[in-house]
Amino acid sequence: MRSSSAKMLQIFGGLVLLVASASASANPYKRNVAYHSPFEAQPHLGFDLDTIDTRTARTERLFKRQTVDASPFNDEHYVLYGGADFTTAPFIWSGGVNFTHNVASGDPFSSSVLLWTRAAPVTGTAHPDQSVPICVSFSVWDNEALTGEPVDSGDAFTSWDVDFTVKVEASGLTPDTWYWYWFADCTNASTTSPLGRTRTFASPNTPAAQVNGGVPLKLAVFSCSNFPFGFFNAYRVARENVSADAFVHLGDYMYENKDSSTGHAIGRILSDRELATITDYRTRLALYRTDSALVSAHASAPWITVWDDHEVANNGWKAGTSDSNDSVATGGCAFSPSLTCFTDRKNAAVRAYHEWMPIRQVAADDKLRIWRNFRIGKLLDLTMLDTRNYDRDVTDDGWNRALVATLADQPQRSIMGLNQEQWFFDRLTKSKQRGAVWRIVGQQVVFSSLLMGTSFNLDAWDGYKQNRQRILEHIHDNAIDNVVILAGDSHANWVSDLSFPNDTTTYNFATGEGALGVEFAGTAVTSSSSFGSNIAPAAANVKSAALLAANPELQWSEGSFRGFFVLSVGADSLNATYYAMNNIRIESADGFASANFTVLPGENRLHRPVAGGTVAAGVLQNATST
Template sequence: MSDAPSTVNRRSILLGGTAAVGLGLAGLAAEPAAAAQRGAGRGPLTTNPFTLGVASGDPWPDSVVLWTRLATDPLADSGLGGMPDRDLVVQWQIATDERFRHVVRGGATTARSAAAHSVHVEAGGLRPGTEYYYRFRADRHISPVGRTLTMPAPGTMPDLTMCFASCADYGDGYFTAYRRLAEDHPDLVLHLGDYLYEYPANSGDIRAVLGPEIRTLADYRRRYAQYKADPDLQSAHAAAPWLVIWDDHEIENNWAGEVPEAPDPGFPDRRTAAFQAYYENMPLRRTARPRGTDMRLYRRFAWGDLATFHMLDTRQYRDDQACGDGLRVDCAERLDPNRTMTGTEQERWLINGFHRSRARWDVLGQQVFFAQRDRTYGELQGFDMDSWDGYRASRDRIAAAMGGSQVRNGVVLTGDVHRHWAADLRENPDQPDSAGVGVELVTTSITSTGDGNENTNSRELSENPHIKFFKNRRGYVRTRFTEGELRADFRILPYVTAPGAEAQTAATFVVEDRDPTLHPG
C-alpha cells in the first residue's frame, strides 16, 4: 500500500540481466532451468531475453498476475523476438523485500513459442494488502525487479493512490509521462486504452515507428515489442500492478463490434490476431484468454471496501457508430433506445454490480467521453458519435443506475480524447440543475497529438457548464482515495517531442463523500 515501508528506486526498476547477480539469487539457481533445457536436448540462451521488462496486474487479495515475455531480438521480422522455436522454462520468485532476502513464493512455468514466449503466472498464497517484489529467470539471465501489491481484504479501507493513463503513440513523442507516473509511487495503475497505435510509419514521426499498418499476428507482436522495449514504459509497469482495458487502436481506429472502420473482409482475422497479441503482452488472468474473435475483458476488482473498479469494454459489444461516425448535428439515430455501447450482458453485469455495491467509491474504468459534450456553438447541438453521446439511451441507463442504486460515490474514468477534462455527471445532461450522479475524470494522452498548447477551449466550456476543466497538454491523472474524499491531480508535461520533461500539476479537484460535485483542490 501507499504507506509501505520500502520503495522501488530507479536502479532496481531498471535492473536486469546479469546485473542482478548482486541481489542474492540462491533461490533462482541457474542449474534447474539449465538442466531442463539440456534434458530437452537444447542449448542455453546466450543473450538476455528480458528486453521487454516485467509487469504485474489483476491483483486479488491473495494473488496477482506476474508477466514477462522473452525476446532476445525484440524487433525480429517474425514477431517472435528472435527466440528459438521451442518452449522454455522460466523461474519466478516473489519476496517481501526488493533484495529478495525474504522470498515467500516461487516456482517454474513454461514460456511457449506458440504464445510468443509470453509468461502469465497467477501467483497465489499471498497476504492481502501487501507490497511484494518479483523477478524471473531464464537460464542464467535474471529479469528486472518489479513491485506489486495485493488488494486489501474485504472490510478494510486503506487509502489508495491510483494513477491512470491512456493513448501512447510511439511516433508522437517520448514516454516520459510513464516514468513520471512511476515516480509518483502509485499503489495501482489503470490503463484505459490505446496502449499502442496500429498506424504505419510516417515521415513526420518524432520516433521511428516500425513498419506498415499492423494487420497480422507478427505485425502486432512486433509493434508491442517496440513499445515494451521503451525504458519509460518499463518503469511504469515495474512500479505497481496494472488494470488494463483496450480502446480502438489496439485493433483498428474506431472499430465497433464486428464492424471495421472501413469495409474489410479480412477484419475477423485481424481482430483475432490483435486479441491474441493483446493477451500475450498484458498482465491478464487466464479468464481473459481470447477465443478467436471473442475476449472477455470486463471485470471487477475491490480495494477492500474503499473502492470497487468496474473495468468496461466499450468496443467489443457496441453497435456501429450512428450517422456514419464523426461529429454530427441533429443525428436522430443516436437517440435510438435500442442502441448500446456495452452490449446487453455487460450492461446487466455493471448495473447488478451497482445494486450490490458496498464500496465507498464505485469507479468505472472505461474509454470514451461519458458526460454530454456539445461541440458546436449556439442553439444547435453537435456530438461525437464515437463517444457515449452517440449512444444516449445506453448512457442514460447506466447514469440512472449509478444514481439510483447502492452506489455511494460514482466516478467515471476516461481516456481517448488526448486532453485533460473534468465534469460533473447529471441525471439529465440537458438540465444543468438536475441531480448529480457522479463525476468524470478524463486523462490526456501520454504522447498522442504531440506537445499540445495553452488553448483554453473556453467556448466549448461555455456550451457545457457541467464541464469544469480542460487542458491541452500531455500527461496522466494521479488520484488519492480516502474514506472522506477523492483528490485528483491533473499532471502535465511541457513537452513530449524531446525526452526528459518534468511533470507538474495543472489543476487539482476534490470530490467529497456523498457529494457528486467537483471542487477545486
C-alpha cells in the same frame, strides 16, 4: 522386386522423368522426389541434397546439446490465448535465454498477482521448434533485499506460439503488501530478468480506513500513448514523482497506424504498413515496450488495463473499424498488403494483447471479454469496462456519420452490449450492498454529454444516448452514491458533474446539487490534442471557454498539454490531480500539477469551489486560470 540400382520411368505432364530409387543413397532427403529437379537434363533446378543433409546433421547435433529433460520442472504458466500445452513436454530448451523486455505485473487481487516477462532464445543460437518449450523459474520475495525464502516460486514454459511471452500467477500472498520478483532460466539460474516490484490489494472486507495502511491509495490513470508523437514521460513522472500504487490504463496503449514522418526527428519510427497480422501486432507491442519510461513503470507497480480502439484499429465496433470489415467487395480487406479482413485482424490483435499485457483471462471461453471488477477493501470497487470491442453497435466511421446520427437515440442501441450492461448494473448494486465507499469506473470514451460547437461526438457516449440514460437511471433509482467515471480517448482534459443531459430542474451547475456523480476524463500520454495539433495553451483556453459556456455540467476543460491524472482514494475524500508534461520530444520528468479536484463521500459532485477556485492550466466554470 525393386533393385537398389534400378531406375523407374514416371510419366508426369507428358514428360519422361528419371527418379532415383529410394534406397540409392543414405541421404534421407534423396527419398523425397520433391527435392529433385523435374527435368533430367536440368539437375540444377533441384536442391543440393548433400548440403541440406550436412546442415541438418549440424543443427541436430546443436539442438541435442541445447535441450534437457523436462521432467524436473512443473509448468505453471498462466493459460494464454492460443498457447500450447506443455504438460507432457519431454525436453526444454537449454541454449540460453534473453529477457528481452524486462518484467511487468498486473491485475492484483488480495492474495495473488500476475507476473509477466518475455524469455526468448539467445540471439545467434538455433531456435527450438514449437514442441520444445523454454522454461523459466519465478521467485517472489516480501523484501527488496531478497532475503529469506521466496514467498512463492515455480516454473513456467513458453514458446514461439505465444511470442515467447510468459505470464504466471503468484499466489498465496498477503493482502495489501508490496513484493519483489524476478524470473530466471530454469537451466541456468545465473541468467535472471531485472527485478520487478508489485503489490496485492486489501482483502474485500478490510475496513475502508485501514486499506493501504490508512494512506490514500494512488491510482495513476493514462490513455492514448502514441509512439512516434513523443516519449512516454507521463509514465516516468507517475513512477518517480507520484509513487503510484497502481497504474490504470484506459486504452490506446498502442496504435495500429503505419509510419509517417512524425517521429523521425526523435528516432521513433514505425513499420511501413498498418497492422493487420499477428506478427504485425506483436512487433508493434515489442516496439512500444522499448520506451524506457514505460519499461520502468511496468517494473515498478502493477497495471490494470483495458483496450480502446487502436489496440485493434481506429473507431472499432463489433463488426468493423473505420477502414476494415469482412467484405472484399467494399474494400474492407484492402487496408493492408496482407489483405487481412476484419475478423482475422481483430483475432490477431486480441491474441497479441493477451500475450503482451499482464491482464487476467476473465472467461476461459471468451477471449474478447476483459470487463472485470476489483474489490479493494471496503474502500472502493474498481470496475473496468469495454466500450469498444466486446459488443458495441455501429459507430461513426466517417463514411456513415449521417446514418449513425439517426441511430444515436435508438432505445436498444448499446456501446457495451446487453450482457456487459446487465453485469455492470449488478456490479454497481453489489458494490453498494457490500458497503464500499467509492465506485470507480474505468472505461474508454467521454461519458458526459458534450456539445462541441454544433455537434456531438457520436463515437463517444453521445452516440449511444439510451445506453447512457439506462446507466444514469440505475444510479438514480437505486440511490447509488459516490460513482466516479474515468475516461480517456479524447486527447484532452475534461472534468464534469454527472447529471441527466439537459437537466436544469434537478441539477444546479453552480452548486452541483442534484448531480449523480463525477467524471474525470484525461488527456493523452502523447497523442495530439483534439483541439488541434501542438495547440498553444492560450489558443486552447479560448476553445475551452466556449465549451464551458455550452456545457454547464462541464467544470474544467484543458486541451494543450499531454499528461495523466492521479486519483488519491481515501475513506474521507477522493482527490484527482492532473499532471501536464512540458516537453515530450525529449525524455524527461519535466511536468507540473495543472489542477486538483476533490470529491467528498455522499456529495456526488465536485466539491465547491471546484479545484479550489484556481487551476494552473485550462479554464474553470466561473473562474480563470492562473
